[in-house]
Amino acid sequence: MKLYLVRHCATDEGPQDDPDRTLNDTGEMQAHAIRKFLKMANVEPDVIISSDFARAEDTAKILQRGDTPIKTTPFLRPDGDGSATSKAVANAWKSITKLAGDAKSVLIVSHGPLIQPLLASVAFNFTDETWEWEHGAVAYVNTHESRFRWFVTPKLAAHLTGAEEPKDVEEPTPITTSERETLARDALWLSESLKRAYKAAALDPLKKSLRASVARRFRKQKVRVLRVLGRHAKNWDTANYGEVRQAVQHAIKFNDPKFGREYAAATLKAHTTGAAHVAEQLDAVMTYGTAATEAAKKIPAPAPPTRTADDLEGELDDTTDREMGTKLEKAFDPVKPLAIGAVLEMVRQQFDQYSNGVNGQKARADTVAEYEISHAYHGGGSVVAGSVPGTVEKFWDIGPQGCPQCQENAEDGWIPEDASFASGDTEPPLHPNCDCSLSYRTADEES
Helix, strand or coil: CEEEEEECCCECCCCCCCCCCCECHHHHHHHHHHHHHHHHCCCCCCEEEEECCHHHHHHHHHHCCCCCCEEEEHHHCCCECCECCHHHHHHHHHHHHHHHCCCCEEEEEECHHHHHHHHHHHCCCCCCCCCCCCCCCEEEEECCCCEEEEEECHHHHHHHCCCCCCHHHHCCCCCCHHHHHHHHHHHHHHHHHHHHHHHHHHHHHHHHHHHHHHHHHHHHHHHHHHHHHHHCCCCHHHCCHHHHHHHHHHHHCCCCHHHHHHHHHHHHHHHHHHHHHHHHHCCCEEECCCCCCHHHCEEECCCCCCCCHHHHHHHHHHHHHHHHHHHHHHHCCCCCCCCHHHHHHHHHHHHHHHHCCCCCCCCHHHHHHHHHHHHHHHHHHHHHHHHCCCCEEEEEECCCCCCHHHHHHHHCCCEECCCCCCCCCCCCCCCCCCCCEEEEEECCCCC
């Protein structure tokens, strides 16, 4: 479904819950600017769904083209059913869905307290309280493709459509260079925020799934190691370090077929998702089982990731084995050995940190899952970028937790897709907990 979300245009000051306030002169000019832009963009909604407050209905009527039906609902009022809560948003979407029926394109007119959460709920859980949605501004989201498309204010609409008097849209002076720069910054900010959220919407469920698998494997190891130590509990004072160490090693390293299947499923999905996202960026089409034609900008679908569950299990088990070895050395210290109770508690705490995190520390299972899914995702994207005809460039997009090394990579700017960044890496993740991404473009594409 194509969704166009509009905040009603400007009105005179008054109580938010006043249903009778109509558009003022500025609001009418805003609505006409948006109407002209939507016509230029060939936006022809099958239905307009509006709040039943006068200012929203006024906006809807000006945006109406031809005999497009306008339907009203109290669930799009400023307060929804009391406030812009998740319940209000859910009720609004239920009403919209019911009124839209089988419509493929829907224009929604609502109010400030509700319009941004409506966008947030459909645009991949994106929210930011610092952003102000202007009166009359319109956002376009294609839910079928799960993609945010654009966001246009009335003033920008007036300029895009060549209005002779854009100054009349909002204020008595023409748009200034400073205003253009602010608009550009806001547009980039919104785009980057939604792009991160687009990625998160695809990867967060995979991270959650793999995190549960990794945590479960750690819990199995915990049971196995504690069982081994328990067998030596009665004779702990005379236990042999080498014998206990070897038994613990055997308990740590074991084959887990279920983990292997779950790892393969999650990383394959991340790999193919990364490939699809990069194909979208480069306007390429992946083909499956057929030859790819360069002229049509078609590329073969990427092969499955080469990294396997065995690779990860081996790395995790080696690290766990080293840490358990260190603890056993402490337990068997000839000067100050530990009682079996203290050893068991020490092992429990270590594995609890692995599975769930303790004392505010992030669980090892979380870090592992995030890294593996990110690695698979960017690996799939890299394969596609290397397959697209022509010269492709990439840019290191810093995530909210970007480190100084990530910052240096971003400062490299756009580089060839097969080149390495300042850190020596070709793609994220640069380190555990790295939440950076890559943007791709063809070399002849404008910035």
